[in-house]
Amino acid sequence: MKVAIIGCGVIGAGWAARFMLNGHDVSIFDPAPDAERCMREVLAHARSSLPALYDRPLPPVGRLDFARRITEAVTGADWVQESVPERLEVKRSTYAAIEPYLGNEAILASSTSAIRPSKLQELCSQPARLIVAHPFNPVYLLPLVEVVGSDLTPPALKARTAGILQGIGMYPLVLDREIDGFIGNRLQEAMWREALWMIKDGVATTAQIDEAILYGFGLRCAQMGQFETYRLSGGEAGMRHFFAQFGPSLAEPLSHLMDVPDLDTALIDRIADQSDAQSAGRSIREMERTRDASLVALIRALKPRRVGAGGTVRAHEAQLHLQQDGSLPVTARRVIPSSWTEANGHINETHYIEIASNAADALTESCGVTAEYIAAGRSHFTAETHVRYLVELHEGDEITVRTQVLYGTGKKTHLFHRFYGPDEKLAATVEMMILHVDLTTRAVREPLPHVAGALKSLEEAHAHLPRPEEAGTAIRDLRKAKAERARSSQG
Structure with a gap:
């Protein structure tokens, strides 16, 4: 399968690496002067991490090329992944350049993290064939991808999209209806808003907030979602007991919820300074390597019981002949x-x-x-x-x-x-x-x-191959060998 990646930032490069390492040829178009360098660096990370999740060999790596024009990348592509900036005017011009060269059966997928597919479809000459496939970074390791269509999207397109994504080891979460921000980002944004308020109010630092996640509920989230976690918090009586015990606290003013602090220069500077101190001089590439190694170890730990992302890898591995x-x-x-x-x-x-x-x-x-x-x-x-x-x-x-x-x-x-x-x-x-x-x-x-x-x-x-000389041997008895050498020297 030929895959075209339009826009090779962090997300586009991650998509390219995921498809390539699962045996698909990838053609990239991105006019940025450093796009090829960024792609090579992301691919190096992916090569050293994605195969480490598996106990079977992935397919032979697909070919990679950088197209000089968008038409070169798109022509003959079976899957086109658009990962350009989240501005409608940019996406409009991108779709106008793509659509004349799309095959009838080609899938046009957008990586948008928040825009409803119906709004994107309004920018297309054939609206029904655009679908949202929203991944999470790093795309080459995290399996979740939210598949979102509008009322115009044929159910068969959703099913075909999900099938292809499963074939590259991803977990397609097919949404029943379109919503702003989808599911994952709405949850992330709620926590992000509260984190910003805690910095704004001076009650926590960036390091303290990250440590609360890192050493606490973040570990639970890797293997059990919000509702199952709270079900366990309710004990043997389950969710009803949980709500009876903890439900009233929702009425207390514990969070700002939808309120957003003014992101003025002072607050941005405070966050940036704390974040710089927290990273302790590590480069972005070094932090990415650490992140990837940790994700590999965690996902592999979840594989034996087929839990969460580990279950996705096990299911994909079973397809690798x-x-x-x-x-x-x-x-x-x-x-x-x-x-x-x-x-x-x-x-x-x-x-x-x-x-x-x-x-x-x-x-x-x-x-x-x-x-x-x-x-x-x-x-x-x-x-x-x-x-x-x-x-x-x-x-x-x-x-x-x-x-x-x-x-x-x-x-x-x-x-x-x-x-x-x-x-x-x-x-x-x-x-x-x-x-x-x-x-x-x-x-x-x-x-x-x-x-x-x-x-x-x-x-x-x-049987026609030479038998290995080492086959059938074991560790030599060194005492016996020493005695034999001694007898030989005496003779």
């Missing part, structure tokens, strides 16, 4: 996060086993050991593992795993994983013996015919 690359399948591709490194600065040995386990799961799932197969009472257990560490790998390095099936007959499967680091240099090998088991009895048993046949086919497909 094993990629054949040359003679051996690519069974895993990971970017090393900061949480995986140790005091020596390289990846901790624990995670080699983790990646190998993920690679083995991807391979066996491609052979039929799916979630349904496991739920029915059959799976593979690891019986033996041998790891060799050959080259240091560090934070930000990408690991690609290619797996050779040395034996895949009956109950036993013998795997040899090769870990390649940057520049395709062999960085480690992990040899595994896995056994097919009955989960009820925990006894080793034959796999079902379709699984057995798929594993046997892989063994036969890999």
Whole structure:
């Protein structure tokens, strides 16, 4: 699919990175002189963070080009994402330049964060084909995108838009009706207004407000929304008890709600000075890298139970099929996060086993050991593992795993994983013996015919490859080797 990104600021560049890293070709138009530099920097962040969410390889990265004219970017595009400034006159001229070159089935989506789609549609010659797809920054990591149409928007367009967004690992929240500011920004703005008043009234600093979120309810919000949180606050009696206990406090003047302080020079200076002090000299790029690493760790922590953004990644991951690359399948591709490194600065040995386990799961799932197969009472257990560490790998390095099936007959499967680091240099090998088991009895048993046949086919497909010299070996008995050397020297 060809994607055109019109406007390559923070949001447009984030969209471009999300589409590219999910295998789509992207053409960007932005007349700003530094647009290409900004895009390259955002893409570097995305390359080191989005793949770190996944235990399976994403599709091969799509192509990127910068169009000299808007017509070059739009012509032949299946999806056009408009991310220009929030001014109607700018959007009007942008749509006028885009529409003559749009294909009949192309989707024209706006990243607007507040403007109703009906107002944007008034600027178009074919109003019904414009739809709002409002993301959250960073677009390449945060899955939420609000899909909003007007009374003119065909339901089929909403459904098609949502389907494409799910295909790039996003969570499309399809609104039933259009409203100013949509859902996410209305909630954010309510908190933002109150934060501004607390600064204006001198009752809190920017750091104190951020700390209240960071160490308190912000942690809850990552895995449970407002209503479910308050339901728990009501205890076993639920929401009715919560309202009985805390409802009356809503009548108290705890907040300014819709009142907005006058953003005069004094208040802006106060906020800017406090914010500068709070950032402690860190650059924007450094803060973005810290943000992305933290988001990756948090979203990955939510993956096992399929909660929130972690659930979105798990659902998208299930759609990522094993990629054949040359003679051996690519069974895993990971970017090393900061949480995986140790005091020596390289990846901790624990995670080699983790990646190998993920690679083995991807391979066996491609052979039929799916979630349904496991739920029915059959799976593979690891019986033996041998790891060799050959080259240091560090934070930000990408690991690609290619797996050779040395034996895949009956109950036993013998795997040899090769870990390649940057520049395709062999960085480690992990040899595994896995056994097919009955989960009820925990006894080793034959796999079902379709699984057995798929594993046997892989063994036969890999049989022409040289057997790794290291396969089947273990750590040498150093005392025995020392004695042998001593006898040899005496002889």
